Amino acid sequence: MYVEAEAGDTCPADNICGGKMSYPRTIWVVRHAEREDNINRKWRSLPGGSELASDNSMLSERGRTQAKECAVRFGLVF
Numbered sequence: 001m002y003v004e005a006e007a008g009d010t011c012p013a014d015n016i017c018g019g020k021m022s023y024p025r026t027i028w029v030v031r032h033a034e035r036e037d038n039i040n041r042k043w044r045s046l047p048g049g050s051e052l053a054s055d056n057s058m059l060s061e062r063g064r065t066q067a068k069e070c071a072v073r074f075g076l077v078f
Contacts, residue, residue, distance in 0.1 A: 033063035
């Protein structure tokens with residue numbers, strides 16, 4: 001859903017933002033980068049792998065690159 005709003009507009013979800021928007025907002029959504037468990041069934045044997053919960057794998061090499069690229073892009077925006 002996309003809603004265009006200007007400062008002072010009535011909020012379509014009064015119970016969420018109090019009825020008035022103080023300023024235009026942009027929300028960025030970023031999905032996590034590639035994780036080691038997505039590409040390597042033996043990720044737990046990697047250094048640090050046995051210390052993590054089964055649903056909390058470390059990022060793969062590609063995932064670390066993706067995260068760095070995301071940081072650069074956000075650095076250009078903010």
